[in-house]
Amino acid sequence: MDWWLVSLLSALVLCPLLPGLVNRVKAFFAGRSGPSLFQLYYDLFKLLKKGRVYSLTSCGLVGLSPWFSLGCVVVALLFMPLGMCDSPLRFTGDVILFLYLLVLSRLLMVLGALDAGTSFEGMGSSRKVHFSALSELVLLGAVVFLICLTGRMDLSGLLNSAGVASWGRYGVLLLLTSLGLYIVMLSECCRGPFGDPDTQLELAMIDEAMVLDYSGSDLAAIRYAASLKMWVFGSLFVMVLLPADLLDGFQGWLAYSSSIFATALSIGVIESVMARYRFKKIPQVLLAGFGLTLISLVFLLFFGGR
Amino acid sequence: MEANFLTLSNPGVAALGNLPVVPLDELRRRVIINVNEEGWCVSSFFGVELGGRNLLICVLRDDSSSKLHLLGCEVGKSYKSLTAECAAFHLFERELRESTGIEPAGHPWLKPIRFNADESPDPGVTDYFALGGEGAHEVSVGPVYAGLNESGHFRFQCVGEYVHLLEISLGYQHRGIESMLVGGPTKKTLPIVETIAGDSSTSHAGAYCQLVEAMSGMQPSKYAQMIRGIAWEFERIANHAGDLGALAGNVAYLPTRSYCGRIRDDFLDMTACLCGNRFGRGLIVPGGVGYDVGKARAQELIARLDKVVPDLENALDLMFAEQSVLDRFKNLGAVSKETAREIGLVGMAARASGLSCDVRTHLSYGVYGEHPVEEVVLNGGDVLARARIRYDEIRQSLSSLYLLLSSLPEVSPCVSATRDISLPSDTIGVSLVESWRGEVCHVALTDGDGRFMKYKIVDPSFHNWFGLAMSMRDEQVSHFPLCNKSFNLSCCGHDL
Numbered sequence: 001m002d003w004w005l006v007s008l009l010s011a012l013v014l015c016p017l018l019p020g021l022v023n024r025v026k027a028f029f030a031g032r033s034g035p036s037l038f039q040l041y042y043d044l045f046k047l048l049k050k051g052r053v054y055s056l057t058s059c060g061l062v063g064l065s066p067w068f069s070l071g072c073v074v075v076a077l078l079f080m081p082l083g084m085c086d087s088p089l090r091f092t093g094d095v096i097l098f099l100y101l102l103v104l105s106r107l108l109m110v111l112g113a114l115d116a117g118t119s120f121e122g123m124g125s126s127r128k129v130h131f132s133a134l135s136e137l138v139l140l141g142a143v144v145f146l147i148c149l150t151g152r153m154d155l156s157g158l159l160n161s162a163g164v165a166s167w168g169r170y171g172v173l174l175l176l177t178s179l180g181l182y183i184v185m186l187s188e189c190c191r192g193p194f195g196d197p198d199t200q201l202e203l204a205m206i207d208e209a210m211v212l213d214y215s216g217s218d219l220a221a222i223r224y225a226a227s228l229k230m231w232v233f234g235s236l237f238v239m240v241l242l243p244a245d246l247l248d249g250f251q252g253w254l255a256y257s258s259s260i261f262a263t264a265l266s267i268g269v270i271e272s273v274m275a276r277y278r279f280k281k282i283p284q285v286l287l288a289g290f291g292l293t294l295i296s297l298v299f300l301l302f303f304g305g306r
Numbered sequence: 307m308e309a310n311f312l313t314l315s316n317p318g319v320a321a322l323g324n325l326p327v328v329p330l331d332e333l334r335r336r337v338i339i340n341v342n343e344e345g346w347c348v349s350s351f352f353g354v355e356l357g358g359r360n361l362l363i364c365v366l367r368d369d370s371s372s373k374l375h376l377l378g379c380e381v382g383k384s385y386k387s388l389t390a391e392c393a394a395f396h397l398f399e400r401e402l403r404e405s406t407g408i409e410p411a412g413h414p415w416l417k418p419i420r421f422n423a424d425e426s427p428d429p430g431v432t433d434y435f436a437l438g439g440e441g442a443h444e445v446s447v448g449p450v451y452a453g454l455n456e457s458g459h460f461r462f463q464c465v466g467e468y469v470h471l472l473e474i475s476l477g478y479q480h481r482g483i484e485s486m487l488v489g490g491p492t493k494k495t496l497p498i499v500e501t502i503a504g505d506s507s508t509s510h511a512g513a514y515c516q517l518v519e520a521m522s523g524m525q526p527s528k529y530a531q532m533i534r535g536i537a538w539e540f541e542r543i544a545n546h547a548g549d550l551g552a553l554a555g556n557v558a559y560l561p562t563r564s565y566c567g568r569i570r571d572d573f574l575d576m577t578a579c580l581c582g583n584r585f586g587r588g589l590i591v592p593g594g595v596g597y598d599v600g601k602a603r604a605q606e607l608i609a610r611l612d613k614v615v616p617d618l619e620n621a622l623d624l625m626f627a628e629q630s631v632l633d634r635f636k637n638l639g640a641v642s643k644e645t646a647r648e649i650g651l652v653g654m655a656a657r658a659s660g661l662s663c664d665v666r667t668h669l670s671y672g673v674y675g676e677h678p679v680e681e682v683v684l685n686g687g688d689v690l691a692r693a694r695i696r697y698d699e700i701r702q703s704l705s706s707l708y709l710l711l712s713s714l715p716e717v718s719p720c721v722s723a724t725r726d727i728s729l730p731s732d733t734i735g736v737s738l739v740e741s742w743r744g745e746v747c748h749v750a751l752t753d754g755d756g757r758f759m760k761y762k763i764v765d766p767s768f769h770n771w772f773g774l775a776m777s778m779r780d781e782q783v784s785h786f787p788l789c790n791k792s793f794n795l796s797c798c799g800h801d802l
Contacts, residue, residue: 030564119445123783127467193630196558200453201787203445204556275557275630278638279467279784 003253007083010257012074015231016040016224018264022191025268040227047220055213057117065112066214066221072105073228079155080235084244084252086156095143095155099136102188102232105225106132109210116213120202124209127279131194131206134286135184141293142177142184146240148300149173159236163245170304173296178240180296183289185233185263187282189226192271194282234260311336311366311375316669317520317737318374322751325378325734327361330386333379337364338391345370347663348650349738349747351398353381353406354760360408365736365749369668374736384409394650397768405484420477420801429478430459437463437470445783449478456797464783472778472786474771479801487761491518491592491727500587503765503799505545508537508577508586509741510763513748515592516671517737521729521750522592528676529715530594535673536710537577537586539703542742544573546696546703547618549794553693554625556788557634565621572614576607592727604711611711615704622697635690639777639789642687649776652769653744655793658695659687665740679706687777692792699742729756741766743795765799 020037027034036042054062079087079098087094110129113121146158149170162174187194190207202209211222238259247255277285310326328336340346350365359380366375379385387410389396399410400419410416421429430449437444442465449457457478463471486498499514500507512534519526526534551566574584581589581597588596625631641651646659656663664681666674682698684691731754739746744766753759774793778786 026560030560032564119443122443123445192558199558201556203447203786204784204788271558272560275554275559275628275634277630278634279782281633 003083003249004081004085004087007085007253007256008077010253011077011082011228011231011235014257015227016044017261018227018230018234019197021261021264022268022271025265026272029269029272040223044220044224047215047223048217050216052214052216052218055116055118058115061115062112062213063218065108065115066218066225069105069108069112070221070225070228072101072108073225073232076101076105077228077232080232081156081160081239082235083256084160084242084248086160090154090156092153095153095158098155099139099143102229103132103136105229109222113210113213118213120205120209120212123203124205124207124212127206128210131187131282131286134283134290135187138180138184138286138289138293141290141297142181142236142240145173145177145293145297145300148297148304159239160244162240162243164243167243170300173299174240176292176296178237180289180292181233181237181240182263183285183292185230185237186267186270187286188233189230191230191267193274193276194285196271196276230264231260234263238263311377314374314376314736315372316374316665316671317516317735319520319733319735320376321730322356322732322734325363325376327378327380330379330381333362333364333377334386334388334391336377337366337388340366340368340375341392341394344368345647346375347652348392348394348398349374349745350736350749350762350764351395351402352749352760352762353402353408354751355406360406362402362408363734363749365747367665367669367738367745369663372669374669374738376734376736381408383407384411386411387413389413393648394769396649397772417475418477420480422480422482430475432475434461434475435463435471435473437465441465442470447786458797460786462778462783462786467782467784469778469781469783469786472775474775476771476797476800479798481798481802483802484761484763488758490758490761491729496591497587499763500585502763502802503767503796504585505796506541506741506743506746506765506799508534508541508590509739509746510748510765511586511590512538512672513737513739513746515590516739517735517748517750518592518727518729520737521733521735521752522727524593524727526594526672531673531676532710532714533580533595533597533599534590535677536599536707537580537589538739538741539707539710540573540577540580541586542703543700543707544570544577545742545794546700547573549791550622550625550693550696552791552794553635553689553788554631556791557631559625559628559631562621562625562631565617569614569618569621572610576610579603579607579610599714601714604714608708608711611704611707618700622700626694626697632690634788635693636688638689638785639781639792640686640688641773641777643685645776646687646773649772650769651744651773653740653766654682654695654699654742655692655744655770655773657681657683658691660685663745665738665745669738671737671739673710677706677709679703689788689792729758731756743767743799744770763802765796765802767795767797767799770795771800 020039024034076098078089079094081087110125113125150158150161152158195206312320312325346366346368349367353360353362362379362381364377387399389399399413402408403416404418417432445462445464447460449459459475461473462469500511502510547566548570551563555563577586578584641659643660646656646661662683666679667681682695684695729752731752733752735750737748747764749762750758751760777789
């Protein structure tokens with residue numbers, strides 16, 4: 001419980017480090033020194049001091065959606081087992097709530113973007129909705145596999161009860177599932193090769209296009225929510241990979257946090273060594289991710305000896 | 307080939323009286339036959355008022371005989387348009403109507419191509435195609451951009467993610483260069499010509515200098531020709547390397563983007579080493595070159611090349627070996643050979659589609675007569691072909707550069723540059739140069755006093771913007787930035 005709180009605080013405070021870490025890795029590969037690790041903190045601070053400008057076509061949703069969207073992500077985080085500790089708020093079936101809080105957060109962003117009423121944001125939203133529908137499939141596949149594996153129906157149980165013993169037995173299946181979750185993380189956070197957070201090209205944007213009309217503190221909320229989302233999806237991936245009973249207490253927290261930072265490093269490496277996909281390919285890769293979770297599930301049900 | 311064209315070599319000069327002036331029907335017949343069947347290309351087409359009558363002048367490039375063919379035609383206020391039979395004329399005829407008021411009757415879409423700040427219509431105000439129906443929507447981009455882009459307006463008629471039609475509306479960068487040059491040559495002429503398109507400064511300066519040299523009978527020294535060649539090839543490599551880096555950046559492939567951005571600068575710095583200006587301004591002047599290079603500096607440039615070339619090859623090999631990059635480039639924005647010929651593409655974009663059209667090879671000028679370059683022609687016409695052709699041309703330019711730099715004479719002969727130019731009266735001159743983007747065509751007509759009465763400039767971008775519009779048909783709208791960069795056309799070169 002205590003270490004869960006520590007982990008929760010570290011998630012809320014440290015998540016802006018993740019994009020900074022990715023950028024540092026990219027700069028290293030490009031032979032540059034790159035922006036500071038703490039750049040996003042500076043940016044957030046700067047944005048919070050700035051005023052906001054709203055599109056004239058808006059009915060007011062534009063100004064609300066970033067904050068409610070951020071709220072959804074924060075609440076979703078509360079149901080996650082953090083740092084090897086179960087969430088104190090867990091209840092049977094909270095995994096459904098968790099998934100749909102993430103969906104709600106996305107939906108609010110899409111509505112906000114449509115409210116701004118520009119063609120770029122419309123295009124970005126349409127792409128986002130298309131790709132998200134497929135990444136939900138992967139998430140559901142992974143959840144079903146974990147339910148079958150652990151027999152639990154709460155998120156904490158799903159992620160936190162596959163210990164060293166199940167790793168010995170089902171290690172390959174857990175690996176496949178975590179790979180599927182990794183793909184979802186890249187796609188949902190719009191990182192390479194699914195998106196390019198650095199792009200200036202409106203026509204080729206997804207998430208970036210949806211936030212073109214935001215400014216000031218709204219933009220700060222969006223950018224903070226994006227890094228927090230990276231933490232949430234990174235946690236999903238990491239918690240499936242880390243055997244639950246290996247470490248606890250401080251060591252558990254340390255292993256958990258450092259794994260998430262290692263995940264950010266790996267994103268930086270991926271963005272540095274490959275080009276982004278054309279949009280046609282993104283659904284194919286997401287479906288491949290779904291395939292991975294399905295394979296895990298099939299092997300578990302038919303050959304798992306349960 | 308019929309005898310009564312005025313046939314010139316490159317650069318070519320003739321008395322205006324020698325230009326055959328034929329009736330419209332005959333011009334139409336001969337031009338259409340030769341362009342559509344003999345494979346001649348339209349280098350320039352413009353109108354000029356000569357002694358109270360409207361004269362259309364058509365400059366055609368014939369690669370097979372390495373000649374330029376000129377034909378004149380007297381028309382009234384209106385004439386029957388050539389565009390329907392010969393699509394390569396469509397932009398020339400729009401320009402003709404805009405600049406002279408002569409109406410090409412039967413032209414399918416006579417929209418303005420440039421805007422004057424103080425005249426109507428206001429910039430950007432014109433008709434656009436529109437698409438109706440379910441799922442159809444319009445995306446408009448520009449003319450104001452977040453980055454350091456030139457002003458151009460792009461309108462996509464989309465069905466879902468797919469582009470049905472792209473309409474490109476330019477003209478925001480119009481500075482009135484051609485009218486500024488009338489009455490020249492003066493001291494101002496060269497600096498103006500160098501800014502037609504900043505990234506092709508040396509090519510435009512070269513075309514201008516060749517033109518006035520041919521008209522006034524000056525013969526630049528072999529040594530000056532070599533230095534010009536060096537400047538042209540530096541310009542080519544710098545732009546190609548920069549473009550390849552930008553293409554990599556477009557698909558978020560970081561290593562090549564980062565390295566090529568730096569390497570482009572290295573080549574610009576080498577140009578600066580020649581003449582003190584990174585774009586080679588002031589290097590090429592009528593009569594020769596403005597700056598001496600000398601053996602010592604040539605050695606230094608060779609040493610710099612030795613240092614940067616492995617980096618460049620490394621960065622490019624990395625990109626062309628990366629599957630995820632090739633996957634983005636391949637089969638994207640393809641322009642077929644037939645389309646390329648029909649709409650009159652020039653330069654490396656045309657060569658990437660399989661057309662052979664390198665002015666350096668077919669109508670060789672300056673240093674390329676003695677040190678010929680082998681033309682690079684690729685098939686496919688997609689973004690990959692336009693990327694590969696840049697790499698191949700870089701390799702070839704490098705070998706030309708090494709050859710030219712190492713064969714500069716031990717003791718540098720005097721560099722001659724004439725400041726006072728006197729041109730013969732009532733003369734027409736044509737000069738073509740292959741810039742990194744493609745064919746640059748300058749045509750000058752002098753009046754009774756030997757001053758420019760008309761100076762016609764055609765930048766390769768003028769020919770090729772329509773190629774970009776064609777390459778986007780039925781592509782996903784998200785691919786536009788990549789297609790656009792693969793052509794990398796100039797707005798100011800088009801707008802003049």
